[in-house]
Amino acid sequence: MIWTKNRGRRQTPGVTVDLGPLVDHHCHGLVVDDLDRAGFEALMNEAARPSPLGTTLFDSMLGLAIRRHCAPVLDLEPLATADAYLARRTALGCTEVNRRMVVASGIEQFLVDTGLTPEIVCTPDQLAGLAGGTSREVVRLERVAEEVLAAGTSDFPGEVRQRLEVSRAVGAKSIAAYRVGLALPATKPTPAQLDKALAGVRPARIVNMTVSAWLAHTAIELGMPLQFHVGYGDSDLDLLECDPLRLTHFLRATEERGVPVLLLHNYPYHRNAAYLAQVFDHVFMDLGLAVHNSGAASAAIVRETLELVPFGKLLFSSDAYGLAELYLLAAVLFRHGLGGALADLVSSGDMTDADASYVAGLVSRENARRVYRL
Numbered sequence: 478m479i480w481t482k483n484r485g486r487r488q489t490p491g492v493t494v495d496l497g498p499l500v501d502h503h504c505h506g507l508v509v510d511d512l513d514r515a516g517f518e519a520l521m522n523e524a525a526r527p528s529p530l531g532t533t534l535f536d537s538m539l540g541l542a543i544r545r546h547c548a549p550v551l552d553l554e555p556l557a558t559a560d561a562y563l564a565r566r567t568a569l570g571c572t573e574v575n576r577r578m579v580v581a582s583g584i585e586q587f588l589v590d591t592g593l594t595p596e597i598v599c600t601p602d603q604l605a606g607l608a609g610g611t612s613r614e615v616v617r618l619e620r621v622a623e624e625v626l627a628a629g630t631s632d633f634p635g636e637v638r639q640r641l642e643v644s645r646a647v648g649a650k651s652i653a654a655y656r657v658g659l660a661l662p663a664t665k666p667t668p669a670q671l672d673k674a675l676a677g678v679r680p681a682r683i684v685n686m687t688v689s690a691w692l693a694h695t696a697i698e699l700g701m702p703l704q705f706h707v708g709y710g711d712s713d714l715d716l717l718e719c720d721p722l723r724l725t726h727f728l729r730a731t732e733e734r735g736v737p738v739l740l741l742h743n744y745p746y747h748r749n750a751a752y753l754a755q756v757f758d759h760v761f762m763d764l765g766l767a768v769h770n771s772g773a774a775s776a777a778i779v780r781e782t783l784e785l786v787p788f789g790k791l792l793f794s795s796d797a798y799g800l801a802e803l804y805l806l807a808a809v810l811f812r813h814g815l816g817g818a819l820a821d822l823v824s825s826g827d828m829t830d831a832d833a834s835y836v837a838g839l840v841s842r843e844n845a846r847r848v849y850r851l
Contacts, residue, residue: 592617
């Protein structure tokens with residue numbers, strides 16, 4: 478694979494740290510249709526659309542990273558122009574581009590959030606099949622709740638619990654950050670509080686703190702590893718309400734159950750997330766979409782996270798959605814950032830080669846396998 482030669486290692490004089498194959502514990506499906514330039518740029522980052530007052534989304538660290546790391550996978554020179562890149566992408570076709578990028582990422586297992594626009598992206602099995610890997614589902618709580626309400630039921634809590642219990646998902650995800658913020662209450666809402674809240678929600682889009690809190694507490698009760706979107710996202714969220722420190726009361730109240738809580742993305746609150754992973758037994762974190770969006774600057778984010786996070790609490794994820802390039806970039810840049818940090822620790826005498834290999838394996842694969850019981 479390409480990553481074992483050029484992209485999987487970061488060189489420090491006399492030191493090489495290979496992260497090996499990856500388990501991507503949070504990602505999404507890919508668009509399987511060919512894209513014009515507008516369609517491609519619309520999927521590049523969390524912006525609702527390229528700004529008519531700006532230039533192009535290729536004029537960013539992400540754009541540079543696509544030109545630097547993805548162009549060679551399409552048989553172009555590194556840093557080929559955006560026009561040349563998009564022309565070559567069109568000539569190869571979306572199917573071939575998707576296959577090349579996912580294979581080159583070196584990801585062997587995909588834990589896929591199936592709750593985001595499943596009607597326009599490929600299935601988990603189709604995604605994993607591009608690279609001969611495997612996939613498992615992560616169920617989105619708010620989508621389950623909205624489906625139950627839309628179907629009509631006299632027993633909302635019973636129906637939601639039943640759907641979660643019979644699902645084959647390895648975990649659940651809350652998008653409370655997008656809907657109500659992360660200041661979830663420490664105690665589960667009572668049946669009376671839930672009934673009152675449901676009377677005022679729109680089935681198509683649940684925006685209610687009581688309902689989001691009930692869903693999160695229910696997932697924990699069922700023993701489902703629970704992911705939270707944290708920090709950076711699109712303009713639909715209020716970033717000030719997405720600091721993971723706002724989850725402190727919820728985390729303190731749920732710690733005794735021993736069910737993993739996974740903080741996704743976290744930028745610009747990655748240091749806060751690392752603190753929470755250190756002080757709460759059941760808290761884990763990743764850097765998700767922060768890595769590919771920050772491009773060559775992402776190594777600094779990885780190093781800042783390593784200041785506090787226990788090595789057994791950090792996972793790899795891409796949060797790739799739509800574009801296969803995001804899978805490749807997440808893997809390449811994470812390998813560069815973590816591999817470089819570990820190599821520097823070995824070179825400075827603060828870590829042995831064996832330590833570095835052990836930590837690389839934990840973060841790349843073993844932490845996810847342990848948390849989700851893969």
